[in-house]
Amino acid sequence: MAAAGAGRGGRARGRALRPGSVPGSALRLPVPAMPETRMKRALSLAILLAALSSAVAPAAPPPPPDTPVQLPGTHAFGLHSRAGLEYRIFVSEPAAPAPPSGWPVVYVLDGNAWFAHAAQQVRVRGGKRPDKTGVLPALVVGVGYPGDAYINSPRRTPDFTPDVPLRTPNPAGWAATGGADTFMAFLVDELKPLINSRYATDQDKEILFGHSLGGLFALHAWFNHPAAFDGVVSASPSTWWNEEVALDWARRFAGSADAAGRKQPLLVATGAAELESMVAGARGLERILAGATAAGAPVQVALLEDEDHLSAAPVAINRLVRRFLAPSRDDIDHALALLADDGKADALVGRERSLVGAADGRGYRVREYRPAGVAAEQVRRTIYVLEDGEVLQAALRQARGSAVPTAVVGLRQGDGRPLQPRAFTPTPDGDPENRAGAEDLLKLLHAQVVPEIAGSRGPGGEDRVLVGSARAGLFALYAVANAPETFAAVVAVAPELDWRGGFVLSPNVIGRIGPKLAVQGRAARVVLLQEDIADPLSARLRQSLEAIEGVQAPGLALGEAPVQAVAAALDTAFGLADTARPARMPVFAEDTGLPVPDADAYVALTPQQRFDLRMRLRALPKPRQDAWVRRFKFNLDAALWFYEHRLLHEEKTRMDAINAYEAPAP
Incomplete structure (x- = not known):
């Protein structure tokens, strides 16, 4: 190998590295020779470059320090009670603005242990879509103690046990007992007023949760202080304490006149895998309260399969969230309005009125939404929605985003619940005994709701669009057939065209449109929004409608985003109404000074x-x-x-x- 580096003159042109100079190799690699002067210059240059690079290059940043994890939207503060006791109060607040009635409040005892789980359950399951999750966002308040201990026995034992004569001595090492009434006074007279003053709360929806001894206190609250909370969840209550004094409370309640009239719900949830004494106590409560439950008392006792004493608490919290935070119709309305407003609470303004249907004598609630700052007489478009969900959400988005002042009118039953499918159902021909509600609903809209809303508009009048899905979509088509003068256009979202073998496609129904339009000199606009616009029934309906002079019936695909699709269909409907604007319903802006009967x-x-x-x-x-x-x-x-x-x-x-x-x- 050495000879390989020699030139023809026999003089070596390089120096061989010594064995070991390349780790793991015994080969002698040739290296070009370098004069001593050049080597010194190269070394000096290398040293200079290294110095410059160390002076210019920034030092590597130190790793970020560890930071504690904090749940979003939560904070804690200390509170000194009138009795001289220190408490640590944890609060989780929803991100969205509160509804007009305020947020429900869930008070969680042993907050150091159970607040985080309750706060996350409410935050994740409540969210922005209570119409989908069935859970209303709520304020969660954990009542804990100073320090990081999950369970503070010296403090919680007196707080959670009532002041009653002890039938047996407390277990060895226990703290003093009997401070439950003092703790109740702290909750009702000090903590709740403070929470209500700091946050937008609904004081008719205050829920108490307690576990173990906290569950015993929860039973004490429900049996002995029924006005303190609007609902109680007792998880794995220590019914064994003081020779089952909690069962005595249950017996006294079951024999009282208050049993059948109690409105505040009680949920008792105990793990089926807990100690026998805990399971026996839960079964005892269920047995004693069976008569009161049958008489109407809202009591439920549940044994949680495969759950032990500690695992039962999170499950009980989950059930609290699902059962006690179920949203009302107004709550859903508010949440959808906020969603349509991108969280701006003042972007839509709603007003509600009640009326009685002239045809059926039933009560109804009519709610109108208008963009903030837009007066009723400035509205030029009104969307009539007879249901909740994506259709209402799309209409609210349209009202907020349209350049033309647009209002949304919703209709519900007098008790606030949505209209039932029967209200949208036509009476089948030849079956007058099985009369449904579409005729009455159409008269309500045509002769009462629409005239009242239209009467508040300005001299320019308005365009009206009726939108409905499924059975309500079928009703929209029924309205076109029987009262085409009421709405400038209708949007039928996936209507039930196959109802009663294609009732709406019968010549008897479609045949009514042509003569009525001819008499009035009007045009009808029907936008069909279907998952499959090539569906035979949908295609047949469009062909039948468009065969009538003066009728337009475009079809659109529902697609993967129903809210956006409905909004696009509404745009199409109003566009059709603008191209062939029908004669509007008369506008009555004058004050007659005398009621006008229908x-x-x-x-x-x-x-x-x-x-x-x-x-x-x-x-x-x-x-x-x-x-x-x-x-x-x-x-x-x-x-x-x-x-x-x-x-x-x-x-x-x-x-x-x-x-x-x-x-x-x-």
């Missing part, structure tokens, strides 16, 4: 009452008389359209019955 109310008047009404009308100034007459004639016209539809329907039913009649065989 047709049903006028028919119900006695002759003397009608005479008195005419005399009062004559006493009005001429402009008010004219305004009153215009409104009264409109009410009569609206009733005429409805009664015409009803009479035609009843006549056809009678004719069908006659044609189906067969003479008995001789």
Whole structure:
């Protein structure tokens, strides 16, 4: 190998490295020779470059220090009670603005141990969509003690045990007992007022959670202080304490007159794998309270399969969240409005009114949403929504984002619940005994709701669009067929076209549209939003509608984003309404000074009452008389359209019955 580095003159042109100079190798590698002067210069240059690089290059940053993890939206503070005791209060607050009624409040005892789980359950499951999760965001308040110990026995034992004569001595090492009433006074008279003053709370939705001895205190609160909380969850209560004194409370309650009338719910949840004494106590409560439960007391006792004393607490919290934080219709409305407003609580303003249906005598609640700062007379578009969920959310988004002032009108039952499917269901032809609610709902909209809303608009009037999905989508098509003058357009989202074998596709239904449009000189606009626009029923409906002169029925695909799809369909509907603007319902901005009855109310008047009404009308100034007459004639016209539809329907039913009649065989 050495000879390989020699030139022809026999002089070596390089120096061989000594064995070992390359670790793990015994090879002698040739290295070009370097004069001594050049070597010194190279070394000096290398040293200079190293110095420059060390002076210019920044030092590597030190690793970031460890930081404690904090749950989002939570904080804690100390509180000194009037009894001279220190408490550590943990609070988890929802991120979104509170509803008008305020947030529910969940008070969690042993906050050092159970607050974090309760706060995360409410935060994750509540979120922004209570209409989907079934859980309302809530304020969670943990009541704990100073220090980091999960369980502070010296403090919690007196707080959670009532002041009753001890039947047996407490276990060895226990702290003093009997401070439950003092602790209750702290909760009710000190902590709750402080929380209510700092946060937007609903004082009619205050829930108490306690576990083990805290569960015993929770039972004490429910049995002996029923007005303190609006609901109680007792997880693995220590019913064994003081020879089962908690069962004595249950017996006294079960035999009282208050048993059947108690409104505050109680949930007792004990692990099935706990000590026998704990399971026996839960079964004893269930047995003693069985009669009260049957009489209507909202009591539930649950044995949690495979759960022990400590694992039962998180499960009980999960059930608290699902059962006690179920949202009402107003809560869902508020959450959807905020979602449509991107969290801006003042972007939409709602007002609600109650009315009684003239046709069915039922109570209804009408809620109108308008963009903040937009008066009723400035609205130029109104979306009528008869349900919750994605359809309402899309309508609210439309109201906030449209350049044209747009309002949303929702309709519910008088008790606040959504309209039931039967309200959207037409009465099948030939089956008058099985009368459904679509006829009454259409009259309610046509003769009561729409005129009242339209009467608050300005002189320019408004365009109205009715939107519904599933059975409500079927009703939207029914409204087009029977009262096309009421809405400029309708949006039917995945309507139940197959209901009763394609009822809406029958010539009897579709055939009503053409003559009515011809009489009124109007145009009908129907936007069909389907998962599959090529569906045979959907295609057949569009073809049948578009075969009628003056009807447009475009079809759109629902796609993967229903809210955006419904919003696009609403844009299409209003665009169609703008291209062929129908004659609008009359606008009554004048104050008549005299109530104007609808047709049903006028028919119900006695002759003397009608005479008195005419005399009062004559006493009005001429402009008010004219305004009153215009409104009264409109009410009569609206009733005429409805009664015409009803009479035609009843006549056809009678004719069908006659044609189906067969003479008995001789």
